[in-house]
Amino acid sequence: MDARIYKPRKTAMQSGRGKTREWVLEFRSENARFADPLMGWTSINDTTGQVRMHFETREQAIDFAKREKLTFTVDEPREPKRLVKSYSQNFAADRKQPWTH
Template sequence: MDARIYKPRKSAMQSGRGKTHEWVLEFRSGAERSADPVMGWTSINDTTGQVRLHFETREQAIDYAKREKLTFTVDEPREPKRLVKSYSENFSAYRKQPWTH
């Protein structure tokens, strides 16, 4: 069974970094989805795609995958660059673009 280990990014709906400190092991499911002929609901026979395991460290997630004999890939997190700006830079004499008003 194939798994993916990654550190989730922050949600676009919030400015905080909550729920981004844990590592997640998520199973990749290759099963096909099918539509129920009566109700029209979509169903799948393999429910491992719904399972998410959370770990405190990357090494714990890798150890678990090795212990369970899973093939896995590790996606390293990319830290965003911090742009340090201050309000006073808007009024700087060395501003790259001149004021338009």
């Protein structure tokens, strides 16, 4: 069974970083989804794709995957570039664009 270990990014609707501190182990579904012939809904026989396990550290998630003999990939988080600006820069004399109301 294949698993993915990653640290979730903050969503566009979040201003804080509340749910981005834990590492997540998520199983990848091996079976393809299919349309139910009676209702036409999308179905799948393998429910492991719905399982998400949360760990405090990356090493705990890797140890669990190794202990359960899972093949896994680790996606390292990319830190966003911080633009350090102050409010006074909006009114600086050397602005590239003129300040207007």
